[in-house]
Amino acid sequence: MRSVVRPVFPFSAIVGQDDMKLALICAALDPSIGGVLVLGDRGTGKSTAIRALAALLPPMRAIVDCRYACDPADEDSWCTECRERPANTAPKDRAIPVPVVDLPLGVTEDRVVGALDLERALSQGVKAFEPGLLARANRGFLYIDEVNLLEDHLVDLLIDVAASGENLVEREGLSVRHPARFVLIGSGNPEEGELRPQLLDRFGLSVDIKTPTVLADRIEVIKRRDEFERDKAAFIAKWKKADDQLRRRLVAGRKRLSGMVIPDEVLESTAKLCMQLGTDGLRAELTLMRAARALACFEQADSVAESHLRRVATAALRHRLRRDPLDESGSGARIDRAIEEALGS
Amino acid sequence: MSAAGDAALAASLLAVDPAGLGGVCLRSLVQPARSDWLLMLRSLLPAALPLRRIPFNIADGRLLGGLDLAATLRANRPIADRGALAASDGGVVVVTMAERLTAHTAACLNAVLDSGEIIVQREGVERHDSARIGVVALDESMEADEHVPASLLDRLAFLVDLNGFDARTPLVQLHDAEDILAARQLLPRVEIAADIVAALCATGMTLGAGSPRVSQLAVNAARAAAALDGRVSVTVDDATTAGTLVFAARATQLPAPREAAPDAPPPDDSAAPPEPPAPPEPPASPEPPAAEPPAAEPPADESRREELEVEITQEQLDEIVLAATRAAIPRGLLASLRSDAQTRGSTGAGRTGTLRSGGLRGRPAGVRSGTPRGASRLNVIETLRAAAPWQRLRGRIVPGDARVRIDASDLRITRYQQRSQTLTIFAVDASGSAALNRLAEAKGAVELLLADCYVRRDQVAVLSFRGRSADVLLPPTRSLVRAKRSLAGLPGGGGTPLAAGIQSAFGLAIQAQRRGETPTVVLLTDGRANVTRSGVGGRDAAHADAMRAARQLRLSRLSVLFIDTSPRPNPLAETLAAEMAARYIALPFASAQALSSIVTAAAPRTNR
Numbered sequence: 001m002r003s004v005v006r007p008v009f010p011f012s013a014i015v016g017q018d019d020m021k022l023a024l025i026c027a028a029l030d031p032s033i034g035g036v037l038v039l040g041d042r043g044t045g046k047s048t049a050i051r052a053l054a055a056l057l058p059p060m061r062a063i064v065d066c067r068y069a070c071d072p073a074d075e076d077s078w079c080t081e082c083r084e085r086p087a088n089t090a091p092k093d094r095a096i097p098v099p100v101v102d103l104p105l106g107v108t109e110d111r112v113v114g115a116l117d118l119e120r121a122l123s124q125g126v127k128a129f130e131p132g133l134l135a136r137a138n139r140g141f142l143y144i145d146e147v148n149l150l151e152d153h154l155v156d157l158l159i160d161v162a163a164s165g166e167n168l169v170e171r172e173g174l175s176v177r178h179p180a181r182f183v184l185i186g187s188g189n190p191e192e193g194e195l196r197p198q199l200l201d202r203f204g205l206s207v208d209i210k211t212p213t214v215l216a217d218r219i220e221v222i223k224r225r226d227e228f229e230r231d232k233a234a235f236i237a238k239w240k241k242a243d244d245q246l247r248r249r250l251v252a253g254r255k256r257l258s259g260m261v262i263p264d265e266v267l268e269s270t271a272k273l274c275m276q277l278g279t280d281g282l283r284a285e286l287t288l289m290r291a292a293r294a295l296a297c298f299e300q301a302d303s304v305a306e307s308h309l310r311r312v313a314t315a316a317l318r319h320r321l322r323r324d325p326l327d328e329s330g331s332g333a334r335i336d337r338a339i340e341e342a343l344g345s
Numbered sequence: 346m347s348a349a350g351d352a353a354l355a356a357s358l359l360a361v362d363p364a365g366l367g368g369v370c371l372r373s374l375v376q377p378a379r380s381d382w383l384l385m386l387r388s389l390l391p392a393a394l395p396l397r398r399i400p401f402n403i404a405d406g407r408l409l410g411g412l413d414l415a416a417t418l419r420a421n422r423p424i425a426d427r428g429a430l431a432a433s434d435g436g437v438v439v440v441t442m443a444e445r446l447t448a449h450t451a452a453c454l455n456a457v458l459d460s461g462e463i464i465v466q467r468e469g470v471e472r473h474d475s476a477r478i479g480v481v482a483l484d485e486s487m488e489a490d491e492h493v494p495a496s497l498l499d500r501l502a503f504l505v506d507l508n509g510f511d512a513r514t515p516l517v518q519l520h521d522a523e524d525i526l527a528a529r530q531l532l533p534r535v536e537i538a539a540d541i542v543a544a545l546c547a548t549g550m551t552l553g554a555g556s557p558r559v560s561q562l563a564v565n566a567a568r569a570a571a572a573l574d575g576r577v578s579v580t581v582d583d584a585t586t587a588g589t590l591v592f593a594a595r596a597t598q599l600p601a602p603r604e605a606a607p608d609a610p611p612p613d614d615s616a617a618p619p620e621p622p623a624p625p626e627p628p629a630s631p632e633p634p635a636a637e638p639p640a641a642e643p644p645a646d647e648s649r650r651e652e653l654e655v656e657i658t659q660e661q662l663d664e665i666v667l668a669a670t671r672a673a674i675p676r677g678l679l680a681s682l683r684s685d686a687q688t689r690g691s692t693g694a695g696r697t698g699t700l701r702s703g704g705l706r707g708r709p710a711g712v713r714s715g716t717p718r719g720a721s722r723l724n725v726i727e728t729l730r731a732a733a734p735w736q737r738l739r740g741r742i743v744p745g746d747a748r749v750r751i752d753a754s755d756l757r758i759t760r761y762q763q764r765s766q767t768l769t770i771f772a773v774d775a776s777g778s779a780a781l782n783r784l785a786e787a788k789g790a791v792e793l794l795l796a797d798c799y800v801r802r803d804q805v806a807v808l809s810f811r812g813r814s815a816d817v818l819l820p821p822t823r824s825l826v827r828a829k830r831s832l833a834g835l836p837g838g839g840g841t842p843l844a845a846g847i848q849s850a851f852g853l854a855i856q857a858q859r860r861g862e863t864p865t866v867v868l869l870t871d872g873r874a875n876v877t878r879s880g881v882g883g884r885d886a887a888h889a890d891a892m893r894a895a896r897q898l899r900l901s902r903l904s905v906l907f908i909d910t911s912p913r914p915n916p917l918a919e920t921l922a923a924e925m926a927a928r929y930i931a932l933p934f935a936s937a938q939a940l941s942s943i944v945t946a947a948a949p950r951t952n953r
Contacts, residue, residue: 006460006462041556044556044557045557047459047460102464103466104409104456104463104464104465104466105409105449105452105453105456106405106408106409106449106453106465106467107466107467108411108466108467108468109712110468110469110727110730111466111467111468111469111470111471112466115469115730116730116733116734117469118412118417118423118469118729118730118733119422119423121730121733121734121736122417122421122422122423122729122733122736122749123421123422124737125733125734125735125736125737125738126734127734130469133466145456146452146455146456149448149449149452173734189496190824190826191495191824191826191827192448192452192496194823194824194825211556211557212557213550215543215546215547215550218546218549218550218557218560219542219543219546219547221557222542222545222546222557222560222561222564223539223542225561226537226542226561226564229365
């Protein structure tokens with residue numbers, strides 16, 4: 001029932017918003033960072049950037065006929081069905097695009113977690129599980145636009161699944177568990193409501209974006225948008241080279257990930273910075289370290305340097321500070337100060 | 346051009362390119378002009394395209410689509426139902442009473458306006474449908490705190506105000522259906538020069554009119570205007586038309602005055618001469634001053650056109666578009682914008698979650714098996730799901746019967762989360778005596794409490810009283826940032842109308858109770874009332890009034906925290922606190938730390 005894939009605005013053609021682009025690239029390069037939350041003013045191209053990211057991702061290998069697109073190379077993460085396959089036959093696999101699944105507004109719980117297949121139940125009287133969006137997002141991205149408007153009971157679901165990487169369905173006499181490891185991407189306008197702290201914590205990085213205030217940028221935004229609307233194919237073709245190059249860097253960066261060295265002094269700076277800011281738990285340090293590593297890989301550095309740390313610190317820590325929700329200019333400035341104190345300017 | 350002309354032109358342009366322009370916010374009470382405008386739009390829009398009315402409180406299932414229950418039962422297999430948005434593809438959706446839209450419904454409309462398609466993941470149905478629509482938001486707001494969600498306004502090209510209309514000046518249709526058809530044919534070929542795009546962006550930015558998205562809408566409007574005129578390239582005239590229609594009503598700032606731009610009459614002059622010879626005003630009709638349409642455009646236009654023959658620089662071009670737009674800004678608009686900048690700046694927020702009512706309160710929070718009775722509602726779809734696997738088995742009893750057989754054990758009811766939302770109302774004494782004493786510290790205390798509210802996800806409201814009356818600075822909202830902002834700008838000085846302050850807090854609290862919320866009042870004052878409820882000075886009378894208001898609080902069993910801001914504990918304040926059965930705290934002279942500990946100790950008790 002899915003319609004043809006709509007042409008999307010090329011990632012490279014997005015004007016400015018470097019923080020957001022960097023965070024998205026880091027999260028795509030290393031899924032263990034845990035996704036990105038993009039908060040910002042209306043009309044700043046949040047959704048555009050996230051959809052563009054989807055088009056940028058290189059395809060992945062998945063087991064044929066697996067409903068959860070299990071990774072043939074990683075047996076530990078397989079779903080029950082893949083595990084139950086006869087051990088002596090190697091599973092067939094094929095290349096598929098990385099799933100980027102939308103959690104649209106007004107979504108109902110049964111479509112999120114999966115439910116009884118109504119069609120088969122009504123016509124054949126068979127009790128079968130129809131996987132939901134969480135299943136489809138496995139190994140890919142789950143995108144929630146207007147994340148602060150999401151219904152509370154869905155937020156509860158997501159918080160749980162995002163932490164465990166597994167979706168447990170117990171409804172209508174069905175009892176199913178399946179892997180649901182995904183990178184959570186959210187966007188929203190902070191003026192329309194606050195986010196639950198637990199959900200905030202599930203996002204690895206968080207970026208604040210603002211309306212461009214430089215006229216030239218604004219004109220460029222409109223010009224490119226207009227050009228795109230007029231002739232999508234031509235516009236995409238025009239930016240294909242830049243997008244391809246970015247994709248190659250992303251792939252190359254991923255390959256470097258396992259071999260990337262993190263010097264002890266950088267680890268020490270990470271810890272110092274987090275202590276300075278009094279962040280709760282170790283998640284902050286882990287995320288900060290992973291994000292710095294991803295950035296180093298993307299930029300093809302030999303090892304992670306303090307400069308990488310500095311550039312991702314705000315995004316990795318902003319939403320983890322013990323909250324002073326009233327501090328408007330807030331967290332960004334606090335982190336800058338802490339960086340200065342912990343690492344020197 | 347007159348306001349009537351603008352309104353008519355907006356209808357024509359919308360008919361040319363509904364999806365590209367996003368739509369129109371039509372601010373108008375129910376009146377003939379509004380129906381005329383809608384009829385006009387209908388007659389202009391190609392007949393094959395839908396124009397569909399939807400109510401502001403439309404259910405998700407009808408708006409977005411879902412499972413068509415009747416058809417599903419008949420066919421014995423799931424049949425999807427296209428929602429109103431998908432069914433309006435290519436046409437226009439008219440939202441009635443758009444000022445009452447919830448943030449959620451507005452967000453659904455926004456998503457469709459942004460992407461031109463609708464994604465449905467509901468009730469076992471999954472669909473992607475094209476939904477390239479325009480939205481006409483009928484805005485009937487009368488009070489200051491009602492408004493169409495700002496996120497939606499940001500996506501609608503034109504804001505048209507019909508409230509200022511003289512009922513007897515008819516709306517004159519500027520084009521007919523054939524013009525529109527011709528323009529639609531032409532539209533894909535219309536080119537727009539880069540310098541005109543730049544001029545439109547510059548104008549939008551100079552006037553502080555919305556996000557980059559609004560500039561994009563202006564570009565689309567200019568293009569539609571060119572197409573309507575039968576041209577394939579956008580001229581400066583099209584751009585001025587577009588700028589006027591799109592930016593004028595959104596301006597939040599006036600550009601810094603440049604020295605005498607001879608081709609642009611300053612707005613004040615242009616607004617002075619009255620509109621085209623209007624029929625004598627009926628004495629009965631109230632005159633709305635704010636909507637006075639600016640006039641005296643034609644002469645400016647003439648001179649501009651002559652000038653156009655000559656070479657124009659980018660800067661001049663910017664100036665032309667800007668001048669035209671500026672001339673069209675309704676008088677008084679900027680003043681009113683400035684005065685209520687706080688509420689205006691973040692319209693659309695604050696209404697979230699306050700509108701639930703009726704027997705079934707709260708948000709749906711899952712489903713469980715059970716029999717619907719009293720306060721629970723049958724969830725038909727989940728019930729069907731539960732019954733579905735057994736149909737074959739049960740069907741054997743009467744072969745050939747297509748009806749779905751449902752047992753009592755299949756029944757499922759929707760649980761509603763009865764979240765008792767807490768509302769904390771801060772009533773801050775900003776009078777001269779308080780300002781002298783501790784206004785800054787009181788603000789600090791409120792901020793500490795706000796941090797607490799954040800943890801509990803409370804709603805907050807802020808009101809202040811000084812001089813003769815109390816003002817609600819911030820209606821109930823969850824945005825603490827706004828609460829803080831509203832406090833930061835709070836000036837001090839004047840008398841202490843304590844009774845009015847208490848009353849105002851009481852009013853808010855009662856409203857919250859009616860919505861099923863739990864209100865808590867936090868009153869920060871030194872207790873020295875000196876202005877009565879009627880606004881007259883006099884210490885004794887004022888105190889008596891305040892005591893009366895305090896009794897009201899006690900009688901309605903509201904929980905109140907009284908923070909005494911006077912320099913030393915004050916018997917007057919203590920009596921007042923006792924009268925309202927409040928928890929009394931004297932704001933100590935102390936470090937922020939000590940203050941914080943007192944506030945945190947007090948807060949949980951008052952919020953029970």
